[in-house]
Amino acid sequence: MLSNIRADFPFLDRKYAGKQLAYLDNASTTQKPGVVISAVVDAYKNHYANVHRGVYGLSQEATELYESVREKTTKFIGAKSSREVIFTKNTTESLNLLAYTLGQRLNGGDEILISDMEHHSNIVPWQMLVERLATNGKRVKIKYIPINRQGELDLSNLDKLVTRKTKILSLTLMSNVLGTINPVSKIIRVAKKKAPALIAIVDAAQASAHMKIDIAALSCDFLAFSAHKMYGPSGVGLLWGKAKLLYDLPPFLGGGDMILSVTREKATFNELPWKFEAGTPNIADVIAFGPAIEFVQKVGFARISKNEMDLTKYAVERLAGDPLVEIYGPGNRGPVISFNIDGVHPHDVASILSDFAVAIRSGHHCAQPLMDAIGIPAACRVSFGVYNIKEDVDRFIAGLRKVKEVFKLNQKSKIRILNRGSSRLRLDRNNHRTNEMSRKAQ
Amino acid sequence: MDLYREEILEHWKNPLNFGEISNASLVIDQINSLCGDEVTFYFKIADKKIRDVSFTGNGCAISIATSSMLSEKIKGKSLKVVSKLTGQDVLKFLGGEVAPARLKCAFLSLEAVRKIGTLTK
Numbered sequence: 001m002l003s004n005i006r007a008d009f010p011f012l013d014r015k016y017a018g019k020q021l022a023y024l025d026n027a028s029t030t031q032k033p034g035v036v037i038s039a040v041v042d043a044y045k046n047h048y049a050n051v052h053r054g055v056y057g058l059s060q061e062a063t064e065l066y067e068s069v070r071e072k073t074t075k076f077i078g079a080k081s082s083r084e085v086i087f088t089k090n091t092t093e094s095l096n097l098l099a100y101t102l103g104q105r106l107n108g109g110d111e112i113l114i115s116d117m118e119h120h121s122n123i124v125p126w127q128m129l130v131e132r133l134a135t136n137g138k139r140v141k142i143k144y145i146p147i148n149r150q151g152e153l154d155l156s157n158l159d160k161l162v163t164r165k166t167k168i169l170s171l172t173l174m175s176n177v178l179g180t181i182n183p184v185s186k187i188i189r190v191a192k193k194k195a196p197a198l199i200a201i202v203d204a205a206q207a208s209a210h211m212k213i214d215i216a217a218l219s220c221d222f223l224a225f226s227a228h229k230m231y232g233p234s235g236v237g238l239l240w241g242k243a244k245l246l247y248d249l250p251p252f253l254g255g256g257d258m259i260l261s262v263t264r265e266k267a268t269f270n271e272l273p274w275k276f277e278a279g280t281p282n283i284a285d286v287i288a289f290g291p292a293i294e295f296v297q298k299v300g301f302a303r304i305s306k307n308e309m310d311l312t313k314y315a316v317e318r319l320a321g322d323p324l325v326e327i328y329g330p331g332n333r334g335p336v337i338s339f340n341i342d343g344v345h346p347h348d349v350a351s352i353l354s355d356f357a358v359a360i361r362s363g364h365h366c367a368q369p370l371m372d373a374i375g376i377p378a379a380c381r382v383s384f385g386v387y388n389i390k391e392d393v394d395r396f397i398a399g400l401r402k403v404k405e406v407f408k409l410n411q412k413s414k415i416r417i418l419n420r421g422s423s424r425l426r427l428d429r430n431n432h433r434t435n436e437m438s439r440k441a442q
Numbered sequence: 443m444d445l446y447r448e449e450i451l452e453h454w455k456n457p458l459n460f461g462e463i464s465n466a467s468l469v470i471d472q473i474n475s476l477c478g479d480e481v482t483f484y485f486k487i488a489d490k491k492i493r494d495v496s497f498t499g500n501g502c503a504i505s506i507a508t509s510s511m512l513s514e515k516i517k518g519k520s521l522k523v524v525s526k527l528t529g530q531d532v533l534k535f536l537g538g539e540v541a542p543a544r545l546k547c548a549f550l551s552l553e554a555v556r557k558i559g560t561l562t563k
Contacts, residue, residue: 377480
């Protein structure tokens with residue numbers, strides 16, 4: 001089965017240092033199957049015109065293809081109506097759209113609740129909102145749900161963190177660093193009991209390629225994710241919101257396609273969802289997102305998860321046997337493993353692995369508050385996708401041996417470690433058991 | 443991999459001028475936004491000369507080794523000479539080939555040192 005899937009991905013045809021690339025940076029972005037690539041080409045070759053504008057046949061064709069992907073997306077996440085599905089350019093834009101539009105309703109004293117595990121895209125837009133409101137004399141506070149030593153959200157004080165002033169709750173479904181799958185539906189239910197008017201947002205950017213997204217089960221009000229992390233083109237983001245809420249929100253960007261009529265004095269805004277899609281959208285890439293959804297559905301989350309979690313378990317076992325390796329995050333996780341080799345900076349690890357055609361991520365993973373909470377400046381990260389195989393893990397582990405050779409960690413020379421040993425919350429080391437990905441998370 | 447030659451690793455393991463100068467006349471922080479690496483350079487400047495220099499920080503072998511080598515190069519030099527240091531000079535004493543993705547690591551310390559001119563005017 002997997003050999004067929006690998007045959008679908010042209011990136012594997014290219015050789016790096018004489019080898020196929022062991023691409024282990026899927027949490028950052030995924031490679032594209034041939035059907036997605038040819039759909040982009042086909043859209044430009046055969047079906048390209050602006051959408052929602054021309055009365056000529058080609059424009060209608062482009063519009064139909066574009067709108068058919070909205071329908072597919074609607075079904076993919078279990079939404080009621082395609083009016084609730086908005087195309088943006090990425091999860092970041094989806095979350096900025098919400099911070100901007102929802103933000104206009106906040107009053108002084110209101111609170112926004114996020115977590116220490118968020119990607120910068122679910123932190124910075126809220127910080128910018130707080131700044132904007134402050135210039136209007138409204139003081140709004142951002143609170144953070146902390147993490148525990150297992151690298152899970154610490155919910156022991158949730159009833160204190162949520163107050164009647166909490167107006168927005170925005171959480172990631174899966175951590176892009178630790179792989180932690182958060183019990184967001186449970187958190188939302190608890191939070192809404194205390195703050196019924198609260199708006200609940202789920203950042204599903206990391207989760208959408210690995211587990212079935214069901215907005216009803218998540219019991220959220222808004223959901224954001226990106227096509228490029230689930231085998232679709234880059235430049236296509238998704239925002240789902242409850243129609244009633246979207247209807248009440250002001251538009252985000254103003255311009256073409258988001259209006260019904262414009263006079264010199266004012267504009268009447270378009271119906272949902274187009275009210276939120278100003279300007280010519282990313283037509284060809286939206287069209288090519290259709291085959292990406294079909295690809296994921298054809299393979300199915302059961303098989304995707306089985307492959308990815310087998311590899312995660314195998315990689316964790318191989319890493320955990322090494323006394324120089326520290327793994328971060330819970331035993332029960334998605335297909336993301338962050339770790340450090342004692343005495344070697346992540347950039348050096350990734351650089352050396354690159355010479356062996358093994359692609360891993362190094363750095364702060366756009367989650368610096370989480371890095372601070374763990375007490376590390378940076379980490380190495382491997383993350384799996386549908387096309388990864390056991391040999392990728394073996395080559396990664398063999399590459400780590402080379403790293404240790406280069407840095408002479410196999411010898412008894414004493415490495416001086418800079419800036420270590422400061423007060424840091426070390427996550428439990430004995431936490432490396434990986435179970436089948438929990439479906440209870442939803 | 444050629445980059446990780448013995449000399450570089452030696453600078454990484456035992457960086458020269460590592461630590462804080464207690465009465466520095468100028469302190470410059472530099473952050474690599476790509477990875478969050480940080481260096482802080484401490485300078486004692488008198489008569490338009492760098493009398494002493496040290497650094498602290500947290501970074502990869504390339505950024506720490508470059509900081510170590512660069513600090514050694516600029517010690518005792520006039521600000522005029524230091525202001526003329528270029529990326530090419532840094533790459534020359536680093537020796538190996540630096541992949542584009544790692545240039546930020548290699549230039550982190552140079553970026554800090556380049557700020558001296560603006561900050562001492």
